[in-house]
Amino acid sequence: MLNNSRKKICLTFDWELYFGTSGTPTGSQIAPTQKLLDIADEFPNLRYTFFIDVLHLMRCESIMDDSTRLFDLKKQIRDIVKRNHRIELHIHPHWLDAVYIGNGSWDFSNLDKYRIQNLSTDEINLLIDKSVNYLNSIARKEDPSYSLKAFRAGGWCIQPFVGALSSSLIRHNIVFESSVAYGCFSKSETHFFDFRNAPHRSLWRFNDDPLIIDTCGNFYECAISTYPENLIQAISRKLELLFYKRYSLRMGDGIPLALNSSLINRLMRYFKSHYTMFSIERISPKRLIKNVNDFHDDLVVLISNPKEI
């Protein structure tokens, strides 16, 4: 139980396939999300926010194969809205180069467009316009007044923000951003983000740069919460998690894309003190409650993924 009743927890989920080996919509999205929704029905005040990987659905529109489960994916989005949870915008631009390989699965060998910043201004404008209209039109079948309000960049690659990305979001009145995670950093052939100098808080206003507070800015950063860890704490957390995973195996049927390109980089990360995002699937329930209680801000933003639960 939480000690401090003033703590507010924002439960966010990235609703998407895997990007190493994709897995299937049934195993990695529909089935685990259904379980989450059913759990929420038992708790009247529990609301989720699902960041919908919209390009997956848009690519499925041109694939004539029922295995894409496009009908069921759209139905689940409507169900999320119908049950009073939020859907929001999540864009992984490398879907533009993904190749369908059958049975609902995809090949993501081409990651040239992994960062949205690798697209041209015109491409970003068009992509965001189409994506917002696509998701809003699905949600409005349940709630005619529904409008997206928040954005999370694919792979947290939100930098640089100013330019077509920023202006496109403003054009659609999407003013909440949720990609920044204090203390986290990654640079590889596909990823780039550097949040080591982010404000150490959960919510702030900004304009051109999500890392710089601007009290009159157009946007609100709803930052993913993180906690510091050294090597011993990371090992202890993972061992504890192994014990809990004996009772709850993850449902997803794919393999994640490695964040850092080399094994050495990934190992080095654990030998240094670093920050880890609050994710339900990466921590035991007992330690999660402790870390939430210990968190320095009254708002705690969790990031999780249905496929990992």
Ligand SMILES: [Zn+2]
């Ligand atoms: Zn994602």
